[in-house]
Amino acid sequence: MNETNFQENVVAQKLHQCYTCVRQRTDFVPKLALVLGSGLGDYANNMKLEAEVDYHSIAGFPVSTVAGHEGRFVFGYIADVPIVCMQGRVHYYEGYDMADVVLPIRLMKLLGANALLLTNAAGGISETLRPGDLMLIKDQISSFVPSPLIGANIDELGERFPDMTGIYDQEINRRIEITATSLEIELRHGVYIQMQGPNYESPAEIAMCRALGADAVGMSTACEAIAARHMGMKVAGISLITNMAAGISKEPLSHKEVQQNADAASLKFRRLISRSIVNIASGLL
Ligand code: HPA
Numbered sequence: 001m002n003e004t005n006f007q008e009n010v011v012a013q014k015l016h017q018c019y020t021c022v023r024q025r026t027d028f029v030p031k032l033a034l035v036l037g038s039g040l041g042d043y044a045n046n047m048k049l050e051a052e053v054d055y056h057s058i059a060g061f062p063v064s065t066v067a068g069h070e071g072r073f074v075f076g077y078i079a080d081v082p083i084v085c086m087q088g089r090v091h092y093y094e095g096y097d098m099a100d101v102v103l104p105i106r107l108m109k110l111l112g113a114n115a116l117l118l119t120n121a122a123g124g125i126s127e128t129l130r131p132g133d134l135m136l137i138k139d140q141i142s143s144f145v146p147s148p149l150i151g152a153n154i155d156e157l158g159e160r161f162p163d164m165t166g167i168y169d170q171e172i173n174r175r176i177e178i179t180a181t182s183l184e185i186e187l188r189h190g191v192y193i194q195m196q197g198p199n200y201e202s203p204a205e206i207a208m209c210r211a212l213g214a215d216a217v218g219m220s221t222a223c224e225a226i227a228a229r230h231m232g233m234k235v236a237g238i239s240l241i242t243n244m245a246a247g248i249s250k251e252p253l254s255h256k257e258v259q260q261n262a263d264a265a266s267l268k269f270r271r272l273i274s275r276s277i278v279n280i281a282s283g284l285l
Contacts, residue, residue, distance in 0.1 A: 008152075009152055009154055011099045011103075011151065011152075011154065012154045012156070012157075014060045014100075014103065015103060015106055015107060015110070017059060017060045018058050018059070018060050018061050018103065018107050019107060019110050019111070021057075021058045021059050021060075021061075022053055022058060022073070022107065022111065023111075025051065025053050025057075026050070026051035026053065026075055028050050028051050028075040028076075028082065028084075028111075029082060029111065029112035030075060030082050030083050030084035030108065030111060030112050030113045031081060031082050031083065031112065031113060031114065031115065031281060031285040032081060032082075032083045032084075032113055032114075032115045032116070032117060032277060032280065032281060032285060033083070033084050033085075033086070033105070033108035033109070033113035033115070033116045033117070033233075034083055034084070034085045034086070034116075034117045034119070034273070034277070035085075035086045035089055035105075035116070035117070035118045035119060035120075035221075035224065036085055036086060036087055036088075036089075036119060037089070037118075037119040037120035037121050037220070037221075037239075037240065037262075038120070038121035038240065038242065038258065038259060038262035039119075039121060039240045039242070039262035039263065039265055039266045039269050040119055040266065040269055040270065040273065041087065041088075043085065043087075043270055043273065044074040044076070044085050044087055046078065046270060046274055047074060047076035047077060047078055047083070047085070048076050048077040048078075049074065049075075049076040050075045050076045050077070050082075051074075051075040051076075052072050052073070052074050052075070053072060053073045053075075054070065054071075054072045055070070055071045055072060055073075055088070055104075056070065061103065061104070062090045062094075062096045062100040062101070062103060062104075064088070064090070064094055070088065071086065071087055071088020071089070071090075072087050072088065073085065073086060073087075073104075073108075074087055078274050078277045078278065079274075079277075079278045081277050081278060081281040081285075083113075083277065084108050084111060084113055086104055086108070089104070089220060089224075090103070090104060091197065091198075091219055091220055092145055092146075092196060092197070092219070092220075092223065093196060093197040093198040093219055098145070098146045098147065098148040098150065098223055099148060099150075099151065101148065101223055101224075102148040102223055102224055102226075102227035105224045105227045105228050105233075106157065106227060106231060109228065109231045109233055113233070114232075114233055114234065114285060115169075115172065115233060115234040115235075115236075115280065115284075115285055116224070116225075116228045116233045116234070116235045116236070117172075117236050117237070117238075117273070117276070117277070117280070118137075118220075118221050118224055118225060118235065118236070118237040118238070119237070119238050119239075119240070119269070119273070120192075120218045120220050120221045120237070120238075120239050120240070121218065121239070121240050121242040121258055121262050122135070122192065122216040122217055122218035122239035122240065122241055122242070123200070123201075123206075123216065123217045123218070123241070123242070123243050123244065123245035123246070123248075123253070124215070124216055124241040124243070124244045124245060124248065125193075125206055125209055125210050125214050125215055125216055125217055125245045125248060126190055126210075126215040126216070127248070128188070129188060129190070129215065129216065129241050129244070130241065130244075131241055131242060131243055131244065131261045132240075132241065132261060132264060132265045133186070133188050133240075133241040134180075134185065134186070134187050134188065134238055134239070134240055134241070134265070134268070134269060134272065135187075135188045135189060135190050135192075135215065135216055135238065135239040135240075135241060136173055136176055136177065136180075136187050136188070136189040136190075136236075136237075136238055137168055137189075137190070137191070137192045137216075137221070137236075137237035137238065137239060138168055138173070138189050138190060138191060139167065139168065139191045139192075140167060140168075140191060140192045140193065140194065140221070140222040140225060140237075141191065141192075141193040141194070141209075141212060141213070141214055141222070142193075142194050142222035142223060142225075142226060144193070144194065144195050144196060145194050145195075145196055145222070145223055147223070147226060148223045148224075148226055148227045148230075149162070149226065149227070149230055157230060157231050158230035158231050158232060159230075162226075162229060162230045164226065164229060167225050167226070167229050167235055168225070168235055168236055168237060169234040169235055169236055171234075171284065172234055172235075172236040172280050172284070173236060175276065175279045175280050175284070176236060176238070176272070176276045176279075176280070178279065179272060179275045179276045179279050180272055180276075182275070183268075183271055183272060183275060185268050185271065185272050187272075188241075190214075190215025190216055191213055191214050191215050191216075192214070192215070192216050192217075192218060192221060192222060192237065192239055193209050193212065193214035193216070193217050193218075193222070194217075194218060194219065194220065194221060194222035194223060195209075195217055195218070195219060196219065197219035198219065200245075200246055200253045201217060201245060201246050202246060202247075203246045203247025204247075205246070206245045206246050206247050206248060207247065209245070216239045216241060216245075217245050218239065221237055221239075225237060234284075236280075238269075238272070238273075240261075240262055240265055240269055241261075242257070242258040242259075242261040242262050242265075243257055243258050243261060
């Protein structure tokens with residue numbers, strides 16, 4: 001990397017510092033990065049473990065101040081595919097700059113991952129979705145949160161004005177769809193919208209999201225996808241619909257309901273992810 005640019009740019013400096021810190025702990029080179037959302041929290045148990053690096057142990061890494069939100073990178077294999085998992089992600093609503101929120105994504109790319117599989121919990125806006133459904137993300141709306149690319153461009157990572165026409169990779173999506181069919185798991189598809197959080201949306205906001213073309217709403221993912229595309233990673237995303245968004249169902253939303261539905265769908269989600277990773281890696285990564 002160009003040293004001058006790195007020394008001048010605070011975001012790049014921090015990224016480089018985190019990279020060095022992780023590399024002191026492991027020389028594992030992942031091909032694919034996986035971000036674990038609700039319902040997949042314990043997914044790393046499915047992996048052949050090679051190394052674990054707690055976020056707390058990485059100098060400069062944005063760590064959650066909320067008790068019980070400790071996170072870590074888990075390095076290892078699914079079948080014979082080398083992957084890195086983010087067990088616990090960083091959310092904008094925790095109060096970090098967007099550049100910090102996407103630092104882990106950039107770091108996983110620097111560590112070797114050229115593809116990124118994002119997972120999340122989301123509220124269903126489209127009437128055709130039901131709690132427990134899995135939705136392949138075909139496109140996204142991120143206009144209600146700041147772009148992670150605001151500020152001086154880090155030329156070593158990507159260009160100033162990256163194209164966002166095809167954020168979600170068509171070939172990876174095709175492989176995930178084929179995988180779902182082969183496992184007899186119903187896979188919906190739609191547009192994901194990222195809202196700021198941490199409060200859930202009002203019914204009027206959900207009506208707005210729907211008018212804008214969104215099928216599911218969450219508080220993560222879209223900013224991560226932008227940072228990944230900026231760096232040229234191939235991106236895919238799957239939302240687990242944990243609840244119907246505000247005003248769509250008559251029930252008030254509760255975080256408990258979101259967690260319970262996430263846990264209930266966890267097994268099918270895990271099966272889909274594991275088989276998809278193998279099918280994505282085959283000949284593509
Ligand atoms: N809104 C925003 N984020 C969410 C929701 C929701 O309804 N459900 C799960 N994450």
